[in-house]
Amino acid sequence: MDSSRRNLLRGGLLAAFVPAGVALDARPSAAAPPLPHDPFTLGVASGDPAPDGFVIWARLAPDPLVDDGLGGMPASRYRVEWQVASDPTFADVVRRGSAAARPELAHAVHVEVDGLRPGREYYYRFRVGTWLSPVGRALTAPAPGARVEQLTMAFASCSSYQHGYFTAYRHLADERPDLVLHLGDYHYEGPANNGERSHLGGETVTLADYRRRYAQYKTDLDLQAAHQAAPWLAVWDDHEVDNNYADEISEKPAEQATFRQRRADAYQAYYENMPLRRRSVPRGIDLQLYRRVAWGQLATFHMLDTRQYRDDQACGDGYQNCPDADAPGRSLPGWQQERWLLEGFRDSRATWDVLGQQVFFGRRDASADPDVDRVSMDAWDGYGASRRRLVEGMLATRVRNPVVVTGDVHAHWASEVYRDQAEPDSGIVASEFVTSSITSGGDGYDKADGQHPWAAQNPNLRFWTNLRGYVSTRITPTEMAVDYRCVNQVSAPGSPVFTRTSFVLEDRVRGMQKTADDPLLSARTAAPSDRQIIADTLREEVGAASG
Numbered sequence: 001m002d003s004s005r006r007n008l009l010r011g012g013l014l015a016a017f018v019p020a021g022v023a024l025d026a027r028p029s030a031a032a033p034p035l036p037h038d039p040f041t042l043g044v045a046s047g048d049p050a051p052d053g054f055v056i057w058a059r060l061a062p063d064p065l066v067d068d069g070l071g072g073m074p075a076s077r078y079r080v081e082w083q084v085a086s087d088p089t090f091a092d093v094v095r096r097g098s099a100a101a102r103p104e105l106a107h108a109v110h111v112e113v114d115g116l117r118p119g120r121e122y123y124y125r126f127r128v129g130t131w132l133s134p135v136g137r138a139l140t141a142p143a144p145g146a147r148v149e150q151l152t153m154a155f156a157s158c159s160s161y162q163h164g165y166f167t168a169y170r171h172l173a174d175e176r177p178d179l180v181l182h183l184g185d186y187h188y189e190g191p192a193n194n195g196e197r198s199h200l201g202g203e204t205v206t207l208a209d210y211r212r213r214y215a216q217y218k219t220d221l222d223l224q225a226a227h228q229a230a231p232w233l234a235v236w237d238d239h240e241v242d243n244n245y246a247d248e249i250s251e252k253p254a255e256q257a258t259f260r261q262r263r264a265d266a267y268q269a270y271y272e273n274m275p276l277r278r279r280s281v282p283r284g285i286d287l288q289l290y291r292r293v294a295w296g297q298l299a300t301f302h303m304l305d306t307r308q309y310r311d312d313q314a315c316g317d318g319y320q321n322c323p324d325a326d327a328p329g330r331s332l333p334g335w336q337q338e339r340w341l342l343e344g345f346r347d348s349r350a351t352w353d354v355l356g357q358q359v360f361f362g363r364r365d366a367s368a369d370p371d372v373d374r375v376s377m378d379a380w381d382g383y384g385a386s387r388r389r390l391v392e393g394m395l396a397t398r399v400r401n402p403v404v405v406t407g408d409v410h411a412h413w414a415s416e417v418y419r420d421q422a423e424p425d426s427g428i429v430a431s432e433f434v435t436s437s438i439t440s441g442g443d444g445y446d447k448a449d450g451q452h453p454w455a456a457q458n459p460n461l462r463f464w465t466n467l468r469g470y471v472s473t474r475i476t477p478t479e480m481a482v483d484y485r486c487v488n489q490v491s492a493p494g495s496p497v498f499t500r501t502s503f504v505l506e507d508r509v510r511g512m513q514k515t516a517d518d519p520l521l522s523a524r525t526a527a528p529s530d531r532q533i534i535a536d537t538l539r540e541e542v543g544a545a546s547g
Contacts, residue, residue: 031076033076035062039128040058040134041064044136045232046275047231048231049138049139049141050140050141050293051119052118054139054275056113057108057275060128065216069106069210069212070103071211071215073103074103078128079128081097082096082099082109083125084096085122086122088135106211106273109126116140117140118143120139121138122138123135137229138230142296146296147298148297151179153472153475154180156181156182156470157408158184158436160437161197164442164468167222167487168438168487168490169225171470172229172472173222174229177472180229180233182235184358187213187214187217187240189213189240200213211269227275233356236305246312247311247312250262268282270287276289286308292344297349298350298352299475300348302341302353303357304337304357305337306333306357310334310383313382315377317378318538318542319375319376319541321373325384326384327385329385332382342389348397352401353402359406360380360432360434361406361415361417362461363375363418364376364415364454365458368457391419391429394429395419395429400508402429402430403505404430405434410436410440410540410541411436411437411466412434414432414461415461415462428510433473439468441466442490444468445467445526447527448527450500450517451463451464453530453533454534462503466527467500468490469500471483478506481515482503484499501514
């Protein structure tokens with residue numbers, strides 16, 4: 001959104017706020033002093049759509065980057081007015097109300113709007129005193145069982161402020177999808193690198209640290225645009241807390257004694273800064289995040305949490321040959337979440353069942369020796385029995401079209417999921433589409449053939465590129481079309497976006513079909529040697545580039 005458009009949404013519509021026929025009481029609470037500066041510096045957001053409504057979010061922060069993480073707000077409760085309209089000029093306001101912005105939640109508000117019509121586009125905004133927020137766009141889900149002709153859905157992950165500009169978020173916003181899945185690593189916990197785009201302060205450990213880190217990210221206008229464009233279904237990965245943590249176990253043993261408090265603080269800040277429903281209000285070190293969202297008959301989204309309940313990684317976090325990783329008693333999502341997911345498969349009547357989750361689901365063996373597996377202990381390869389239970393569950397419950405969408409690994413990948421991951425002849429059960437990072441890893445590169453060196457020993461791997469970007473999909477009753485969207489660089493703003501490769505899944509047909517490749521690819525970027533590509537992959541995924 002350019003500056004003139006942003007100014008229109010922030011201030012030019014103020015005159016329409018009252019003429020819409022809705023007189024709003026903008027008086028602050030008795031003890032709350034007036035705010036002399038714009039408190040809506042972090043933008044607005046919506047999420048978790050239902051047939052009758054959605055969540056709308058804002059957080060008041062007139063001075064967002066102050067050290068205490070409280071955004072320059074007085075320690076008072078503020079009354080925040082909100083409106084939802086059927087049009088962007090707010091000529092037809094259909095719902096309105098007020099919510100309290102409390103200091104104990106860093107003055108964040110989460111409004112669960114209801115009473116709306118299913119399958120509709122709406123617009124929303126907030127006001128405090130004379131200050132008017134930007135306008136956001138949201139959609140309600142279709143009615144249960146409704147026939148839906150098309151859904152446009154984009155998914156993204158891994159946006160490190162220090163690794164580059166969030167240009168890909170801007171392009172995603174320009175597409176105006178119906179729904180955005182954010183699959184984790186919304187921010188990174190690492191200390192300042194003293195670069196052009198540097199984190200403020202040291203590694204995030206306290207509640208104040210996490211609040212300020214979210215504020216720094218949310219002041220980015222490209223990220224704000226992505227939130228304003230569509231409702232999000234957001235789930236976390238590790239960097240919202242601590243690199244490669246597992247349940248209550250920190251990355252570094254020396255930090256274990258204080259990790260439970262760190263996790264509680266990180267979860268608190270996550271809730272405060274994301275458009276989540278009341279069911280996700282944190283309780284100590286716990287936060288209910290996994291959930292299901294139905295989109296009529298067309299699709300059901302099963303949003304997983306693969307950090308909070310997992311068993312610790314076997315043999316460390318890296319790529320290992322580790323027999324313990326396959327122990328039947330180990331689970332990546334945790335046993336309760338496994339049961340929840342299998343029940344969802346059993347009950348689903350959707351054309352497409354989409355698993356929105358964080359870490360690579362399919363097989364990636366980094367060893368060229370056919371007799372020795374060397375796989376990531378942090379991904380599903382490191383929890384083989386857990387993955388087998390879910391794959392067998394897909395078969396047993398006869399899920400019509402299972403699709404896995406994934407983040408985490410800072411590169412675009414496409415992978416088939418076999419019944420037996422080591423045996424391609426065992427048959428394809430599902431397809432997995434993995435999004436690259438928004439910025440993490442810095443400027444990327446590509447190979448003209450779109451093949452990672454590991455493809456030779458992993459026939460399930462259909463595509464790879466190390467360029468940054470996101471994935472756009474178009475879902476209909478007959479097919480799911482998938483476009484891998486890329487930017488050439490993130491070290492400078494404004495890089496154009498292009499579609500590197502496209503695939504399609506057909507209803508009731510297992511396996512993806514490639515439909516397009518970028519004909520100008522060879523002129524865009526040059527890849528290093530296979531040895532360097534493998535070294536870069538291992539370094540990124542073990543977490544050496546976590547900052």
